[in-house]
Amino acid sequence: MTGPGSAAVRAVADAVLYEGYLLYPYRASSRKNQSRWQFGVLGPRDAARSGLGEDSEISAQCLIDAGAGASIRLAVRFLHLQRREAQDPAGTPIGELTVGARSWITWDEAVEGEIALGPLPMTNVTLPLDVPGGAEVEEIGDAEGNPAGRLMRTRRGLTGELTLVTEADGAHMRLTVRIRNIGQPAADTRDAIARSFIVAHVIAELEGAQFISLLEPEPDAAAAVARCVQHRCFPVLAGAPGDRGTLLISPIILYDYPEIAEESRGALFDSTEIDEILTLRVMTMTDEEKAQARATDPRAAQIIDRCDAMTPESMRELHGALRDPHLGAPRLIPEVPDGIDWWDPLADNAVAPDSDAVSVNGIRISKGSRVRLHPSRRADAQDLFFAGQLARVTSVHEDVDGHAHVGVVIEDDPAADLHEWYGRYLYFAPDEIEPVASPEE
DSSP, X not given: OOSTTHHHHHHHHHHHHTTTSSOTXXXXXXXXXXXXXXXXXXXXXXXXXHTSSOOXXXXXXXXXXXXEEEEEEEEEXXXXXXXXXXXXTTSOBOSEEEETTEEEEOEEEEEEEEEEEEEEESSOEEEXXXXXXXXXXXXXXXXXXXXXXXXXXXXXXXXXXXXXXXXEETTEEEEEEEXXXXXXXXXXXXXXXXXXXXXXXXXXXXXXXXXXXXSSOOGGGHHHHHTOOOBSOEEEEOSSTTOOSXXXXXXXXXXXXXXXXXXXXXXXXXXXXXXXXXXXXXXXXXXXXXXXXHHXXXXXXXXXXXXXXXXXHHHHHHTOOOOOTTTTOOOOBSOOOTTOOXXXXXXXXXXXXXXXXXXXXXXXXXXXXXXXXXXOXXXXXXXXXTTTXXXXXXXXXXXXXXXXXXXXXXXXXXXXXXXXXXXXXEEEOGGGEEEEOSTTO
């Protein structure tokens, strides 16, 4: 990809690619590492129905503001399972090969795959995604150069297709990107995963057009965004904040413009990883446990080596970074005085949820205000039940990240007075409520 945000996009996409690849303690003997590939697996035809593998398809729909002559580039990225088998010099499988201080075990590695497509015009098209299989032998010698064993690596071929569909939706264009594994049905579970596209995702880049955020669309696009349908993935804007030319279609739900924390020294592959904690855990491993991890996978060995080389200064950087959450954000009325931290008891004297207010569409909202509820796409299922209902504001709060929360009770709820007496409020963000001026509205 060539856009201004391509480096940032690929950093995030690489994190997606290896999310869950190998979990602490990074050893094949760990039960959690014996059931792998949990995100974005596209199995061969009928693998899901037969119980041998995963669904064969992911698809995403997004909206585009497209001009004449617009085009799109796509990078389909995935992991391809590679079986690494330890053998003796004669080629007999032995499970584990040890030469000097190094060991290798039989293990399912993965190699990165990427298929670049485009530039493509904004038309309907289906393109093949074919990846050949392969086999390589790595001879392992001892200190004197005599044959000590070998590693046999094999990959099965992958057969897939990408379909691009464009259609008008009012003033916008709806784009559907679908990736499907069309390989022959699998013989068993091992065959199914060997012929799967693993952690399949797409980086899409436009020329002469712009993507529309599905998380925070402009008002005139909101209805069309609501008609977009996703299957096992979700598209978000990516790259430099404000750039609308690049989209990341990910099997892991992200926010617009995701980024890697600058303090992170390298991937740990552990789902919802916390760098400092995992690094400290690696440091507690015995030499034998570290040797087992190194024998499992080269990427595990990199983690062990990086943690062993961690300096006190690097560890301090992992401890956390304080970033001002209020920069550029609207503040509640009144504000906490300058120089007073949120954890200081004096800050409590500056806020009063019963009388504080927040501005919504230029209208001051505080306790007693009537509002109509419009839960956003980030709301949970319970909040969605109250869409369109009238509510009475009971309090206005600001959390430590500078976000406003409006407490309400539902007017048509027979227990509204009881909920208010107990303080059992529902909470909505200011952009999820609409001021109501009179009982007739």
